[in-house]
Amino acid sequence: FYVPADGGVGHIRQKRFANRCLTVSSEVWPNGHSGTGHLLMLWYCGHHNWNGQTWVLPTGGLGHLVWHDDHSKCADGQRLEVGEKWSAELQIWDCDKSGQHSVDQTFVFETLTKSNSQVAADEASPETPCVESNWPMKDHDLVCGRCQVPVKATASISSCSDYCHHLGRFCLAAAAEVVDSNNNNNNDASSSCPSRTEEKPCQARASDDDDDGSGGARLLCTCGERTLRGGYGSLTEFWVTEGEIRKRIQEMHAGAGVMEFALFGAFEGFSNPPKENLNRWTCKIEDRPVQRAALEAAVDEVKRLGGRTWLVINAAATDPNDDELSAGHVVLPPAASKKVNDIYFEASTRRRKANAAEESYMSTCGCSLGGKAESDGDDVSSASDRLMDVVVLNAAWGHRIAPRWAQFAKRLGVSGIHWNNFGDLGHCSGLALSSPFIRANGKPVPDVSGFLQAALPVLRRNGLLQTFNFVDGTGWDPALVSQDPKSESLADVLPVVAFPYWEVWSEQAEDKFYKMVGRYNPVLAMYPGYSKYHCCAENEQQNADEYGIEPFDLGLKRWERAQRHNGSYHFLVDGLRFVRGPFVADGHFLHEGDLKGLEAAFDQFSQNT
Numbered sequence: 001f002y003v004p005a006d007g008g009v010g011h012i013r014q015k016r017f018a019n020r021c022l023t024v025s026s027e028v029w030p031n032g033h034s035g036t037g038h039l040l041m042l043w044y045c046g047h048h049n050w051n052g053q054t055w056v057l058p059t060g061g062l063g064h065l066v067w068h069d070d071h072s073k074c075a076d077g078q079r080l081e082v083g084e085k086w087s088a089e090l091q092i093w094d095c096d097k098s099g100q101h102s103v104d105q106t107f108v109f110e111t112l113t114k115s116n117s118q119v120a121a122d123e124a125s126p127e128t129p130c131v132e133s134n135w136p137m138k139d140h141d142l143v144c145g146r147c148q149v150p151v152k153a154t155a156s157i158s159s160c161s162d163y164c165h166h167l168g169r170f171c172l173a174a175a176a177e178v179v180d181s182n183n184n185n186n187n188d189a190s191s192s193c194p195s196r197t198e199e200k201p202c203q204a205r206a207s208d209d210d211d212d213g214s215g216g217a218r219l220l221c222t223c224g225e226r227t228l229r230g231g232y233g234s235l236t237e238f239w240v241t242e243g244e245i246r247k248r249i250q251e252m253h254a255g256a257g258v259m260e261f262a263l264f265g266a267f268e269g270f271s272n273p274p275k276e277n278l279n280r281w282t283c284k285i286e287d288r289p290v291q292r293a294a295l296e297a298a299v300d301e302v303k304r305l306g307g308r309t310w311l312v313i314n315a316a317a318t319d320p321n322d323d324e325l326s327a328g329h330v331v332l333p334p335a336a337s338k339k340v341n342d343i344y345f346e347a348s349t350r351r352r353k354a355n356a357a358e359e360s361y362m363s364t365c366g367c368s369l370g371g372k373a374e375s376d377g378d379d380v381s382s383a384s385d386r387l388m389d390v391v392v393l394n395a396a397w398g399h400r401i402a403p404r405w406a407q408f409a410k411r412l413g414v415s416g417i418h419w420n421n422f423g424d425l426g427h428c429s430g431l432a433l434s435s436p437f438i439r440a441n442g443k444p445v446p447d448v449s450g451f452l453q454a455a456l457p458v459l460r461r462n463g464l465l466q467t468f469n470f471v472d473g474t475g476w477d478p479a480l481v482s483q484d485p486k487s488e489s490l491a492d493v494l495p496v497v498a499f500p501y502w503e504v505w506s507e508q509a510e511d512k513f514y515k516m517v518g519r520y521n522p523v524l525a526m527y528p529g530y531s532k533y534h535c536c537a538e539n540e541q542q543n544a545d546e547y548g549i550e551p552f553d554l555g556l557k558r559w560e561r562a563q564r565h566n567g568s569y570h571f572l573v574d575g576l577r578f579v580r581g582p583f584v585a586d587g588h589f590l591h592e593g594d595l596k597g598l599e600a601a602f603d604q605f606s607q608n609t
Contacts, residue, residue, distance in 0.1 A: 003109060007059035009068055011199060014042055021045040022075075024052040024067060024092050040075060040090040061109045064095060071095075078104040130223070135167060139218055144193035148222040150177070153206035160221035161202040168521045168566040170495075171202035173222040194220050227499045227521035229307055230259025233572040235298055236585035238266055239289040242297035248575030249301045255595065256559075256572055256602050259307035260523070262418055264573075264584050266295055270317040270388045271325050273408035284319075284387065285345060288585070299413045308415035310467060313405050315419035315451065316397075317388040325400070330392040340422045341387045344582045390422065393475075394447040398454030406462040416465030416498060419455075421448075423471030423503075448475025452496050465498045469525075472509045473502060473516065481520045499523060503582070505542045518565045525570040527581045528555035551580055552594045560601055 001022075004010030012022040023043035045053065054068035055075075065075040076093035078101065096102050130147040132138075137157065139150040151163050160174035175197035197220050206217040233252045235245065252258040265283045268274040268290070274281040280291045302309045318325050320337075391397060409417050424446070452468060459466050470476045481495040500522040502513045510526060526542050528551040534543035546554050555571050555578055562569040573579050576595060577587030590598065 164223035169223040172224040175220040177218040232568040233258040234262045236264045238294040246301040271319040310418040393451040395450035395454040398451040402455035402458040410462040
């Protein structure tokens with residue numbers, strides 16, 4: 001455990017999960033006081049504004065642990081021993097300094113135990129050193145601990161969350177300096193690290209005395225690992241040898257600093273993961289073979305480089321006519337499934353089969369490919385004619401599907417799940433996100449936030465993170481990447497999604513992307529297309545104003561802009577190939593000149609940062 005300094009007042013955190021604090025429980029907590037005999041538990045730090053989680057430590061490292069909310073109550077270990085069996089129950093009891101309870105209320109706090117002001121720094125990832133000397137805006141250029149610096153609040157940086165996001169990192173802990181009113185203008189005191197602090201949620205403003213938190217109060221901010229560990233790319237061919245897939249990962253890492261790897265098409269069906277005893281299976285997307293050994297080699301190689309792997313699962317998809325799984329949920333009409341299939345899978349297949357020259361660009365990216373002319377007349381009522389069914393997302397759906405995919409992901413050893421999504425598909429365009437049970441104009445309204453909140457505890461129990469594809473911002477909520485200091489939800493030190501991932505289909509949506517999530521170290525997926533003509537608004541509306549620019553050059557331009565925002569652009573796939581369209585497996589090999597251009601841009605970016 002991490003505890004306050006000797007004789008101090010603060011919170012007692014579990015070292016393994018530093019967002020769990022020793023908490024007094026009761027049926028009326030937090031709206032009333034716990035009585036004698038109520039148990040102590042580990043609960044989310046900061047829940048209900050720290051009610052029941054603040055303790056007074058003894059001086060000298062030995063003595064009673066007093067409950068700050070009621071100084072007549074102490075932590076008591078009488079219930080640790082029950083008969084011949086040992087249980088792990090601590091309780092709250094009337095403080096007894098000399099009576100029969102005294103021995104059960106005396107605790108030893110070793111001098112090596114660290115204070116809460118240091119706890120989060122120890123949780124910082126060893127793969128991502130802090131190098132605090134390079135951090136900007138430090139007050140008096142001070143460093144107060146590992147990954148911990150004092151920051152003077154401004155209008156733009158009014159919380160530790162603001163500051164850490166500015167660095168491209170998570171906020172792990174925050175504290176506000178407590179200044180003696182008699183020494184408020186003491187310059188000597190402000191030129192050293194804060195000696196007295198009060199813990200605050202990461203998102204809390206430095207001061208409650210002004211509207212924007214810019215009153216000049218000092219914060220003590222502890223920033224964790226980078227929100228993004230590096231660039232973002234995909235792996236899609238899991239039939240190659242272990243040596244080949246390791247080589248591809250190394251190429252992507254060396255050429256563009258890729259450290260976040262999405263594993264596309266690694267599942268079997270849309271409803272269920274492969275059976276645990278299978279060493280190979282076939283993904284329903286284009287019947288692509290998957291070998292478990294190749295997957296595990298990819299995960300191992302990325303870990304060796306200090307990166308992360310994300311298992312791509314289609315959040316809203318089931319196998320066709322899986323009535324058992326989708327029972328009680330809204331399944332969109334077959335036409336919606338056909339639209340998804342055309343945009344994300346079939347159009348690229350037809351392009352490859354056409355094998356058209358660039359001059360015949362209408363064959364390469366003609367309006368009929370994936371467009372209305374080929375889709376509207378198709379009969380997709382039969383399950384054999386559909387790749388999947390599409391379900392409307394909500395919290396109940398998250399509860400239903402997260403456990404099955406979490407167990408599969410945990411066995412593979414990946415870092416988390418990337419929930420792929422297909423946007424609103426025109427069924428709820430322009431509608432405000434709301435309860436999944438509310439319908440507007442007769443159309444179902446998805447609850448993306450509810451889905452993610454429901455999946456979160458399931459994934460956390462399995463040691464997994466999550467990301468989500470917010471198509472053109474559909475379902476986006478800034479609360480998903482930050483802590484609300486007034487929230488009564490079970491907030492964690494890490495946000496609901498590890499970082500924002502947006503698939504963007506227009507320049508207007510790209511501007512919205514940078515305006516809304518640019519400060520959160522996001523990933524942009526905005527496909528650069530198949531030829532310099534970018535000819536068809538139906539299939540390449542995101543490139544409508546880029547006529548004459550080669551896809552690689554367009555992708556490189558978007559990659560550089562994302563880097564300037566401490567973000568990344570989904571560009572490379574399967575080694576030295578670049579993503580062209582929504583079917584990311586349809587990558588195009590980099591020419592020698594393209595590779596040199598990418599490496600030069602990456603080197604320049606690395607020097608600047």
